[in-house]
Amino acid sequence: MNIFHNSFIKLDYEPTTDVLSVNMPTVNVVNMSEVKHTLEIIVEHVRSYDVKRLLVDARKTEIEIDEDIYTAIVSEFSRSLMATRLQKVARIVSSSTVRENVVKKVYGENKLTLEFKNFTDIAPAMEWLVQRER
Numbered sequence: 001m002n003i004f005h006n007s008f009i010k011l012d013y014e015p016t017t018d019v020l021s022v023n024m025p026t027v028n029v030v031n032m033s034e035v036k037h038t039l040e041i042i043v044e045h046v047r048s049y050d051v052k053r054l055l056v057d058a059r060k061t062e063i064e065i066d067e068d069i070y071t072a073i074v075s076e077f078s079r080s081l082m083a084t085r086l087q088k089v090a091r092i093v094s095s096s097t098v099r100e101n102v103v104k105k106v107y108g109e110n111k112l113t114l115e116f117k118n119f120t121d122i123a124p125a126m127e128w129l130v131q132r133e134r
């Protein structure tokens with residue numbers, strides 16, 4: 001079910017699996033404030049729908065800003081997500097070495113209160129998200 005759509009993202013929520021899916025936007029200097037606002041929208045919907053599982057597709061996202069600025073954006077987004085009741089994040093990875101290094105750095109330095117795992121395809125990511133704890 002589509003719960004939000006704008007020129008940057010589309011949020012789809014599946015209540016039966018409690019999975020919110022999002023394709024991440026391209027980040028550049030021109031749209032920086034809009035991207036930050038878009039990330040706030042994602043967090044707002046995670047909170048308002050009490051989402052426990054998030055699927056982030058970053059395969060087509062392009063990062064056209066300084067690595068330090070991108071690191072700060074990813075860090076803030078991560079902290080905001082950890083302030084919700086979100087439990088698991090599955091991320092479909094990109095081919096950008098710089099971007100993937102930033103994500104590893106952010107998630108390696110922060111003590112996460114949620115499970116986080118990278119995937120190359122959606123099917124195994126969804127399977128991991130919806131699997132029940134043993």
